[in-house]
Amino acid sequence: MTLVLVPRQKxxxxxxxxxxxxxxxxxxxxxxxxxxxxxxNLCNLELSQINRIELGKINTSVSHIFLIAKTLGVKPAELLEF
Amino acid sequence: MTLVLVPRQKxxxxxxxxxxxxxxxxxxxxxxxxxxxxxxNLCNLELSQINRIELGKINTSVSHIFLIAKTLGVKPAELLEF
DNA sequence: TTGCTATTAGGCAAATCTGCCTAATAGAAT
DNA sequence: ATTCTATTAGGCAGATTTGCCTAATAGCAA
Structure with a gap:
């Protein structure tokens, strides 16, 4: 019998x-x-956050997608079309 | 002069x-x-997570939206059309 | 060069999400 | 009532995101 520590899934x-x-x-x-x-500024978000999103460094949320879409004057769904 | 502690924005x-x-x-x-x-099961996600998303309790991520869309056989953009 | 703007990088603490688990509740069918 | 499935609830630790800040880098114009 051995006890194994299983790492949690990321x-x-x-x-x-x-x-x-x-x-x-x-x-x-x-x-x-x-x-x-x-x-x-228009989104009332941090510049660094916009930058991280554009660079694909973070896995941002629905709420932010909608906020950015609204500010850019596009439909949120349009941002997911690729 | 008074020092004020300003709470961080949520x-x-x-x-x-x-x-x-x-x-x-x-x-x-x-x-x-x-x-x-x-x-x-199909998404390899936790049931509790699916439930929290459906109930609107959490602000889930783009990656999860794409994963769920794929599993449901719909375009990710379609999930944002409402 | 200098100056200016835009982008990128990164640290830190707090907030939030996710994975993992158990349990409670609802509802239908027998 | 009992059984079964589905949904909802919630706790917990760890991972990630976010807000907030400063600084470094790139690029362009004068």
């Missing part, structure tokens, strides 16, 4: 999705001619 | 969005005739 992150979403947001932002800082 | 959560997303996922799941447990 949270699921799809880096492909994170990267693609970030690129999509960046595209829409640039179409509007906004800087990251400007978008952050 | 994370942004749009409960309307969370609830609507949950309802949408539930609708699609029921259309497939799946139980929450079955969907959870």
């Amino acid at each position: 949270q699921y992150r799809d880096e492909q999705v994170m990267l693609k979403l970030g690129q999509k947001i960046r595209d829409k932002r640039l179409q509007k001619g906004f800087s990251q800082a400007h978008l952050a | 994370q942004y959560r749009d409960e309307q969005v969370m609830l609507k997303l949950g309802q949408k996922i539930r609708d699609k799941r029921l259309q497939k005739g799946f139980s929450q447990a079955h969907l959870a």
Whole structure:
């Protein structure tokens, strides 16, 4: 009999999705001619957060997707089309 | 001169969005005739997690949205249409 | 060069989510 | 009532995100 310590499963992150979403947001932002800082101000989010999302470093939430979509004047669903 | 401790801003959560997303996922799941447990198995997610998402209690992530959409056989963007 | 703006990087604490588990509740059918 | 399945609830620790901040880097214009 041996006792084995089984590590917990990590949270699921799809880096492909994170990267693609970030690129999509960046595209829409640039179409509007906004800087990251400007978008952050309009959303009342931190610049660093916008940057992390665009770079695909974080697995952001539905609420943030809706907030950003609204600010960019696009449908939230559109940000997931890739 | 007084020193004031300013509480940090809470994370942004749009409960309307969370609830609507949950309802949408539930609708699609029921259309497939799946139980929450079955969907959870297919996604390799916890049943409790599926339940919390459907009830709109949590502000879930893009990766999870894509995972669930794939399992339900719908486009991720479709889950954000409401 | 200098100056200015934009982007990227990263640290830190607190908030939140997720995985994992058990249990309670609801509802239907027998 | 009992049994069975489905849903809901909730606790807990660890992982991740977020808010807040400062700084470094890139790029461009004058």
